[in-house]
Amino acid sequence: xxxxxxxxxxxxxxxxxxxxxxxxxxxxxxxxxxxxxxxxxxxxxxxxxxxxxxxxxxxxxxxxxxxxxxxxxxxxxxxxxxxxxxxxxxxxxxxxxxxxxxxxxxxxxxxxxxxxxxxxxxxxxxxxxxxxxxxxxxxxxxxxxxxxxxxxxxxxxxxxxxxxxxxxxxxxxxxxxxxxxxxxxxxxxxxxxxxxxxxxxxxxxxxxxxxxxxxxxxxxxxxxxxxxxxxxxxxxxxxxxxxxxxxxxxxxxxxxxxxxxxxxxxxxxxxxxxxx
Amino acid sequence: xxxxxxxxxxxxxxxxxxxxxxxxxxxxxxxxxxxxxxxxxxxxxxxxxxxxxxxxxxxxxxxxxxxxxxxxxxxxxxxxxxxxxxxxxxxxxxxxxxxxxxxxxxxxxxxxxxxxxxxxxxxxxxxxxxxxxxxxxxxxxxxxxxxxxxxxxxxxxxxxxxxxxxxxxxxxxxxxxxxxxxxxxxxxxxxxxxxxxxxxxxxxxxxxxxxxxxxxxxxxxxxxxxxxxxxxxxxxxxxxxxxxxxxxxxxxxxxxxxxxxxxxxxxxxxxxxxxxxxxxxxxxxxxxxxxxxxxxxxxxxxxxxxxxxxxxxxxxxxxxxxxxxxxxxxxxxxxxxxxxxxxxxxxxxxxxxxxxxxxxxxxxxxxxxxxxxxxxxxxxxxxxxxxxxxxxxxxxxxxxxxxxxxxxxxxxxxxxxxxxxxxxxxxxxxxxxxxxxxxxxxxxxxxxxxxxxxxxxxxxxxxxxxxxxxxxxxxxxxxxxxxx
Numbered sequence: 131x132x133x134x135x136x137x138x139x140x141x142x143x144x145x146x147x148x149x150x151x152x153x154x155x156x157x158x159x160x161x162x163x164x165x166x167x168x169x170x171x172x173x174x175x176x177x178x179x180x181x182x183x184x185x186x187x188x189x190x191x192x193x194x195x196x197x198x199x200x201x202x203x204x205x206x207x208x209x210x211x212x213x214x215x216x217x218x219x220x221x222x223x224x225x226x227x228x229x230x231x232x233x234x235x236x237x238x239x240x241x242x243x244x245x246x247x248x249x250x251x252x253x254x255x256x257x258x259x260x261x262x263x264x265x266x267x268x269x270x271x272x273x274x275x276x277x278x279x280x281x282x283x284x285x286x287x288x289x290x291x292x293x294x295x296x297x298x299x300x301x302x303x304x305x306x307x308x309x310x311x312x313x314x315x316x317x318x319x320x321x322x323x324x325x326x327x328x329x330x331x332x333x334x335x336x337x338x339x340x341x342x343x344x345x346x347x348x349x350x351x352x353x354x355x356x357x358x359x360x361x362x363x364x365x366x367x368x369x370x371x372x373x374x375x376x377x378x379x380x381x382x383x384x385x386x387x388x389x390x391x392x393x394x395x396x397x398x399x400x401x402x403x404x405x406x
Numbered sequence: 407x408x409x410x411x412x413x414x415x416x417x418x419x420x421x422x423x424x425x426x427x428x429x430x431x432x433x434x435x436x437x438x439x440x441x442x443x444x445x446x447x448x449x450x451x452x453x454x455x456x457x458x459x460x461x462x463x464x465x466x467x468x469x470x471x472x473x474x475x476x477x478x479x480x481x482x483x484x485x486x487x488x489x490x491x492x493x494x495x496x497x498x499x500x501x502x503x504x505x506x507x508x509x510x511x512x513x514x515x516x517x518x519x520x521x522x523x524x525x526x527x528x529x530x531x532x533x534x535x536x537x538x539x540x541x542x543x544x545x546x547x548x549x550x551x552x553x554x555x556x557x558x559x560x561x562x563x564x565x566x567x568x569x570x571x572x573x574x575x576x577x578x579x580x581x582x583x584x585x586x587x588x589x590x591x592x593x594x595x596x597x598x599x600x601x602x603x604x605x606x607x608x609x610x611x612x613x614x615x616x617x618x619x620x621x622x623x624x625x626x627x628x629x630x631x632x633x634x635x636x637x638x639x640x641x642x643x644x645x646x647x648x649x650x651x652x653x654x655x656x657x658x659x660x661x662x663x664x665x666x667x668x669x670x671x672x673x674x675x676x677x678x679x680x681x682x683x684x685x686x687x688x689x690x691x692x693x694x695x696x697x698x699x700x701x702x703x704x705x706x707x708x709x710x711x712x713x714x715x716x717x718x719x720x721x722x723x724x725x726x727x728x729x730x731x732x733x734x735x736x737x738x739x740x741x742x743x744x745x746x747x748x749x750x751x752x753x754x755x756x757x758x759x760x761x762x763x764x765x766x767x768x769x770x771x772x773x774x775x776x777x778x779x780x781x782x783x784x785x786x787x788x789x790x791x792x793x794x795x796x797x798x799x800x801x802x803x804x805x806x807x808x809x810x811x812x813x814x815x816x817x818x819x820x821x822x823x824x825x826x827x828x829x830x831x832x833x834x835x836x837x838x839x840x841x842x843x844x845x846x847x848x849x850x851x852x853x854x855x856x857x858x859x860x861x862x863x864x865x866x867x868x869x870x871x872x873x874x875x876x877x878x879x880x881x882x883x884x885x886x887x888x889x890x
Contacts, residue, residue, distance in 0.1 A: 143786065143787065143789075144488050144489050144787055144789070145489065145766070145785075145787050147767065170766065170767055171488070172488030172489035172514075172766055172789070173487075173488055173489060173513075173514030173515070173765070173766040173767075173768075174488060206785070206787065208776075227776055246775055246776065247773075247776075265775065266775070271773065272530060272533065272772065272773055272774065273530075273533040273534060275534065310713070310714065310717075311714075311717055314717065330660060330661075330714065330717070333660070333664070333717065334720075334724075348661075350661060350664055351661055351664060351665045351668065351675050351676070351677050351680050352664045352665070352667070352668055354676060355676065380664075381668060381671075381673055382664055382667040382668055382671065382673075382724070382728075401677075402676070405676060
């Protein structure tokens, strides 16, 4: 197994575009070759070695894939692990935008916060964020209607707006709060928000499941109540045991998406019980 | 005294092109046909805040200099920058914007126009959903239902109602002006009668306003001709002239739009009120929308800049799409600056994207939120800026403005505005549409020529000319660097 350690040589002020920080690209390369990979800092093209100290180690292991560890704050570094197919990236610090965009395999772990568009349009693999995530987690780029198609994103902190917009498949688990428009126009897959949700959850969804374990200000008027459920299954081996209201929608899009909202933190939704 | 006819007004996105100006000794002395904003601009553009000499900051103060020196300093700043920002563009001509984009490509910067803080969300949703629209002439002659959502044209686009919508005399639709006058007369009469009764009989204690839950919507006044619906958070002057006024709770427009979509699709709502409005009243308004022959929905910043932002527009566009299954309906954003539409159009034809275009990698990239100027400034990533015909320091969030003025700042503007006061290089320019000719796009994407009515003060050039000189100087510096 190839172990690569990257240490930022300075505190970044300008935006850095570093698509080359990808286990598939590092795989089988010598340290000099890795240092010579192209990156952009502002409007100037540079070498990876000019911005990061690169250390390469080898470890006896069954797995051949590379493991990249970034030590330090790289919140201005965009497009880390874009399109990766295997291997692992560990960021010990904050990470920038478009982390793991369109990845189809492997794992990214961040021990810090990430900015917008993390796991955008991902097809497979896992992203685990131990801090907060920005807006558009797992959502597509501007103008596209093709969201996340597979894989798993786990966030232990809070997330911004429009998590999993246009999502088709896969799983997003958020153990903190989420912003507005969770699962906007989603067509499939599952989003679980353990704590509070900013409202307008599931707007224009046609299919898929959204589970809100905390407070939800209001359910959109375009949803209809279906019933009460005692428990909800998030994935294999994870079931939330609590009474949930089940809403179906979005009716404006002839949708059959399922929106589960926990009963206890939302006494104001008791109004809907008369329809049951 | 010479009178110049058919002048285009360079103030708001309506671009009224029937202004008549009287010119005396090289100054405009009289304005005919214009609104208050138009008159203020044509009569007051050459006021005390006009800058007449290029300036450069030296030892903390702005010092007068020559145009050549100011252009050289501006070009140096831009050529040295690693991530410059080029912002403004909505109050200048398309020709100047075109040169600005060339400059952005040359210096590898981020170029953005003022739609980023006004109708940017509209553009994002139009790209997602699409827009059924038409020209304002069509609306003037054919529309029998006008909806203003989150905009107050009476104050912000004063001649919009008179020229294109409710009070316009169209070929197939009559003006609603007469019935509005009758309505006002009736209201005044009723008020007089009430006050006379009050004075004649015993005084009653002042009525206590009813609680919100008992709030009753504005009653519909029957009249002939076009109908006008206003949806807003407060009762504006435009709402006063409307047939239906829907007072939506602040930041609940999305819910209301989605509810309208349900009603138009003949679906039942499970709630009694949406966004503070009783569902029965919404049903009545939805009925009016469905039963019109040609409807037009105009939306303003009340939709684009309240909670939900681009998704509000997504819902509004979807609503119009749904309405088109039942009748003919179009939708149009109420653009603010006179050439903000032109900025979007020139950006799109030259780069492929309407705003927030990043040239740092040598080719245009677009992702509002990442490449939009406000976000770049909030992340403190830029290292120089050029502002053309705009005043971001007074309109941007404080943190963004702070970062903007911390780095070298070039301003091209006729006035000493807040941003110009913070500039390192200040180059005064001529007013497009008064002292320089050019092209601007009206809010319905119709290009309209801007006239040169009077000569600019001596030594003052149009934005286009100044930008061309800076571009030439930047190219010269880059060539020299390459040779070295």
